[in-house]
Amino acid sequence: MAAGHAGYLEILRAKHAVRLLVGTLVGRLPNAVAPIAIVLFVRAEGGTYSLAGALAAVYGVANAIGQPVLGRLVDLYGQPRVQLPAVVASALATAVFAFAGTDPLPLACAAVVAAGLFTPPLEGGLRALWPSVLSREDQVHTAYAMDAVAQEVMFTVGPLLVTLCVSLWSAQAALLVLNAVGVLGALSVVVSPPSRAWRSAPREAHWLGALRSPGLLALLATFLFVGIAMGSIAVAAVSYADDHGGDAVYGWLMAALGLGALVGGMVYGARSWPGVPERRLRVLVALLAVCYLPLASMPGVVAMTALAALAGVFLAPCIACAFVIVDRHAPRGTVTEAFSWLVTTFSVGASVGTGLAGPVVQAGGALWGFAVPSAAGAVSLLVLLATGRVLAAPAVGAVVAASSENDPNRAAEPRFSSGDRA
Missing domain, CATH: 1.20.1250.20 (MFS general substrate transporter like domains)
Structure with missing residues (x-):
């Protein structure tokens, strides 16, 4: 087990590894908290639970469609040329939703669809980057396990951050603040040397x-x-x-x-x-x-x-x-x-x-x-x-x-x- 812990430290000492791991997790924060953030925001706007659930589901469907499509584009054109405009588009759509609210409803639906559809595929992108950052195949496999563990932390901490933002400010602020933080995380990854240099086979x-x-x-x-x-x-x-x-x-x-x-x-x-x-x-x-x-x-x-x-x-x-x-x-x-x-x-x-x-x-x-x-x-x-x-x-x-x-x-x-x- 001590050797395993040494393996984790060896990965974290690799150049760019911490930046890529942390940046990806922070960049995926808006996606991780979107369902609960949308529900809390819609309820704060006076919408019903049915409407809140429907908009959260719309986001999920759009995200499910967008991830593999954007992933294919990343393989074709590289990470920055796809991920950078995608994260900006998703953040802008979220901002439109946060400021416009649920009325008019068609605008709210369109904004939620765009936010989900353009969520950058940071998760798949990170796993594509590990082999160019780490020197051995066993390190890549250990990095995959570390990545899976980090996800559990994010999906546990994320909802807590949403409720904290709501209690300190408002549901609207939670949407805006967490998406702004997510943009910074995504940018940290997308402008990094490994991301800019990476090319698919x-x-x-x-x-x-x-x-x-x-x-x-x-x-x-x-x-x-x-x-x-x-x-x-x-x-x-x-x-x-x-x-x-x-x-x-x-x-x-x-x-x-x-x-x-x-x-x-x-x-x-x-x-x-x-x-x-x-x-x-x-x-x-x-x-x-x-x-x-x-x-x-x-x-x-x-x-x-x-x-x-x-x-x-x-x-x-x-x-x-x-x-x-x-x-x-x-x-x-x-x-x-x-x-x-x-x-x-x-x-x-x-x-x-x-x-x-x-x-x-x-x-x-x-x-x-x-x-x-x-x-x-x-x-x-x-x-x-x-x-x-x-x-x-x-x-x-x-x-x-x-x-x-x-x-x-x-x-x-x-x-x-x-x-x-x-």
């Missing part, structure tokens, strides 16, 4: 882009159901909390999930794992599904909080392992798009899980609500088992690293082959 022209890879499609199908599990847990936890103490209990359960993922990701990334990542992902997804099962026992609050932490332990390792598999299966020259598709699929799955768990909880209570994530986890494992042969054959010509025009270490071919064992 040459690609074969194909209208499907990254989606022409059967292995990537199998991975996306798997993470659709992992997303469903995560979305459904949030709804079931609300129902449990209503009967065991209210909002404070719900906060503890969500914090425990995040803490479990944080610990699991740190432990997973602290060592090197033998064997191919596809086989490892099957084990991790199976453990994820099994750890959801005890939630249906619905014990007291203290025990339930501990079970929630256990349920989160294998999430970050699953995500980190998936990043490595994306590298192995993304067709050459589509790495940013491929990572963006993973983000989109997981987000869509979470939205589906939220929508699915609502009627289930309404009909059968929290008990049946907690059965949904276990079922979704089991289906994701079945998808992995059914597509084992497809996943066992990495894409021909897929690469982890893309070339950098100004990189003094640049060679004719990328430094890492996606077919290498993880």
